[in-house]
Amino acid sequence: MNNKKTIQALTKLKEAKNNFQDPSKFLIRNDEAYYTSLYKIILDIKDQISALKNGSNQRQALTPNEKLRLILIKSYKFIIMTDDKAYSFLDKNICDDVVDVCLFMGLCAFIQETKRIPASSLTQYIYTHSPRQFNKEGFIENGFNMRNPDYINLKYDKEGSEKRKPLIKTSANMRQYKSRLFANRPSPIPGKEWNFISKASEHEWLQYFDYIERNNEAEDVFADTFKRIGNLYNDLYKVLYTASKNKDLLFSDNYLKKLENASKKYQNKLKKIDFWNYFSLCENILEHIKNDTVYYGINLYRLEKEYKPYIIMQEMNRLIQCHDEKECFFLLNLSTCLKDIPYPKIYEKIANLKNHEMIPYCATNFSILIGEVIRTFMLVLDQFVEEDLFGKEFGQLFLKAINEMAENVLYEPIEYKYRLKKATHEMLQTAFSCLLTAPVRHNIEISIEEYVRWEQSRKSTSKE
Numbered sequence: 001m002n003n004k005k006t007i008q009a010l011t012k013l014k015e016a017k018n019n020f021q022d023p024s025k026f027l028i029r030n031d032e033a034y035y036t037s038l039y040k041i042i043l044d045i046k047d048q049i050s051a052l053k054n055g056s057n058q059r060q061a062l063t064p065n066e067k068l069r070l071i072l073i074k075s076y077k078f079i080i081m082t083d084d085k086a087y088s089f090l091d092k093n094i095c096d097d098v099v100d101v102c103l104f105m106g107l108c109a110f111i112q113e114t115k116r117i118p119a120s121s122l123t124q125y126i127y128t129h130s131p132r133q134f135n136k137e138g139f140i141e142n143g144f145n146m147r148n149p150d151y152i153n154l155k156y157d158k159e160g161s162e163k164r165k166p167l168i169k170t171s172a173n174m175r176q177y178k179s180r181l182f183a184n185r186p187s188p189i190p191g192k193e194w195n196f197i198s199k200a201s202e203h204e205w206l207q208y209f210d211y212i213e214r215n216n217e218a219e220d221v222f223a224d225t226f227k228r229i230g231n232l233y234n235d236l237y238k239v240l241y242t243a244s245k246n247k248d249l250l251f252s253d254n255y256l257k258k259l260e261n262a263s264k265k266y267q268n269k270l271k272k273i274d275f276w277n278y279f280s281l282c283e284n285i286l287e288h289i290k291n292d293t294v295y296y297g298i299n300l301y302r303l304e305k306e307y308k309p310y311i312i313m314q315e316m317n318r319l320i321q322c323h324d325e326k327e328c329f330f331l332l333n334l335s336t337c338l339k340d341i342p343y344p345k346i347y348e349k350i351a352n353l354k355n356h357e358m359i360p361y362c363a364t365n366f367s368i369l370i371g372e373v374i375r376t377f378m379l380v381l382d383q384f385v386e387e388d389l390f391g392k393e394f395g396q397l398f399l400k401a402i403n404e405m406a407e408n409v410l411y412e413p414i415e416y417k418y419r420l421k422k423a424t425h426e427m428l429q430t431a432f433s434c435l436l437t438a439p440v441r442h443n444i445e446i447s448i449e450e451y452v453r454w455e456q457s458r459k460s461t462s463k464e
Contacts, residue, residue, distance in 0.1 A: 010035055013042075016382045020113045021198070026375055038376065041074045042383055049389075064390055064397055065404075071384065072103040075377040079369065086365040089358075094349045101343050102370050104409040106377040107398045108298050112200045113378070116385060117395050123171045125197040127152070131209050134167050174208060181230065199395075203292040204299055207285065225281045228273050229307070235262040236440060240447055255451055263444060267437075275316075275432035276425075279417035282309035286413050294399055297406030300413070304342040309416045311347060312435055317421045319431040332438040337363045339439045344411055 013035050017026035048070065053061045062070065076099055080087045090098060111117065120128070127134045132150040139146055150166060157163040197205055211226035239255075239262045282303065289299040304310055315335050322328040334351055337360045341347050350362045385394050407413075420428060 006039070010039055013038055013379065013383065016379050019115050019382050020378065021115065021119075022113065026379065028375070029372070037078060038380060041078055042380055045071055045074055045380070045384075065401055067384075067389065068107070068381075068398075068401060069103060071380055072106060072373075072377050073099065075106075075380055076102055076373050079372045079376060082372075086361070087369050090362060090366055090369055093353070093362075094346060097343070097345045097349065098366070098370070100405065100409055101346060102373045102377065104297070104301075104402060104405045105370060106374045106381070107402050108200075108301060109374050110378050110381055111298065111395060111398055111402070112198055114382070114385075116382075117199050119198045120202070122175060122197065123167065125202065125205070126170050126174060127154070127167060129202065129206060129209070130167075130170060130213075132166065132170070170213065173213060177208065177212060180234075200295055200298050203288070203295050204302055206288065210288070221277050222281050222284050225273065225277045228269065229278070229281075232266065232269050232273070232436075233440075235265040236443075238262065240443055256448070259444060259447060263440075266440060270433055270436060275429050276417060278307075278432070279309060279313070279420075282307050282416055290413065293403070294396075297399070297402035297404075300406050300410055301342070304410055308342060310344060310411050310414070311342065312432070313416045313419055314344070315435050316428060316431040317419075319434065320421055320423045320427050328434075332434060334359065335435055336439045336442045340367050343409055345409075 014030075017023040020026070049062055049067060080091050133139070133148055134150055134152045136148050137151045137153075138148050152163055152167055159168075207226070211223040239258050285303055285307075286300075289296060289303060292299060315331065318331055319328060322331065338347050338351060341350070341363060346366065350359055350366065353359055353362065384390065390397055
């Protein structure tokens with residue numbers, strides 16, 4: 001594999017990461033052997049597609065969805081072979097569901113992150129989608145044509161003009177909101193201002209106008225709950241994740257005090273979030289999601305990943321039926337282990353493993369596995385998109401596939417709160433609070449253990 005054509009193909013494949021908004025995520029595997037294997041996978045896929053297309057029976061030709069699944073399965077098998085123990089266990093026990101999740105998530109990630117679908121600048125997004133309708137000269141009200149006082153003609157109302165001030169102010173407010181939202185979290189703010197809102201995120205960010213940037217003064221239960229949830233973990237994030245990035249903070253005398261104060265603030269905030277309002281908000285968001293049939297699947301995933309209404313509803317039902325404290329403690333530990341798995345089928349299969357000691361092991365390796373498969377799938381898929389295997393409308397084709405898979409990978413939309421078992425409001429509220437607190441307590445305990453180890457090591461060194 002040393003001819004000129006192969007070298008050019010490998011160089012192009014290595015540069016494919018630059019076709020995505022965050023190239024750094026593809027640097028986890030960045031060696032020559034990895035890209036050589038990807039190149040072989042691409043050649044193998046081309047051979048299979050070509051063989052079926054040129055067969056005597058025209059019905060053998062693969063459909064676009066079959067081509068996508070072929071690319072995914074090749075990527076999946078390649079990653080499985082790289083870890084004999086951890087990945088092979090998952091492959092043996094939950095293979096079919098993992099493949100479906102990887103294909104679904106791989107397509108979601110590709111649509112979200114590819115530069116082949118232009119993103120909107122923040123200002124352009126607000127100009128188009130703000131309830132103030134900056135882009136509309138007028139509207140009809142009670143049968144009369146009315147002039148829109150907020151209309152901005154971008155051609156004539158230049159930057160810096162008085163007319164543009166409301167648009168600039170709204171843009172600044174939204175930028176500050178997103179900065180605060182991500183500032184103390186493990187994941188960085190995605191992209192710069194010029195690609196602030198991807199096409200796949202446009203409908204999701206309409207929530208900002210519904211719950212944050214409101215025209216009326218009245219605060220409804222949805223807006224209030226949305227803000228409370230958004231602020232719930234802020235104080236803990238500041239301490240826990242700032243310390244994980246800056247060890248000087250972790251190894252300081254006032255760290256435990258800061259952690260204690262952040263924990264108290266979290267508990268006080270949690271008391272003000274009623275479980276019924278929480279599920280009502282999720283159902284309200286779900287109604288918005290149903291209105292966007294193009295990005296339905298991606299947005300349903302985002303809802304479950306961010307708020308976990310379906311899984312929390314199931315966990316609450318189990319928790320209120322516990323027979324004793326031991327069973328309750330086990331379920332809370334289980335929810336902590338599986339907190340990063342928003343796919344109900346996968347969640348249940350790992351939760352029901354007979355060997356309970358394998359649950360945290362499988363949960364951790366599942367997240368690592370799908371991350372590796374998705375990154376590989378995106379790089380391979382990008383090559384076929386560039387070669388026009390899926391046509392110019394590849395984005396619409398991928399979105400259609402995502403929507404068709406969504407309810408199988410996730411679930412059919414339901415009214416979450418009416419699926420709860422009958423119990424007193426107090427019992428349900430306690431179950432809800434315990435489930436949200438369990439992973440928080442786990443993270444605090446880990447952080448304290450790390451601090452104690454450092455303190456013991458420091459004292460031992462000083463004695464010497």
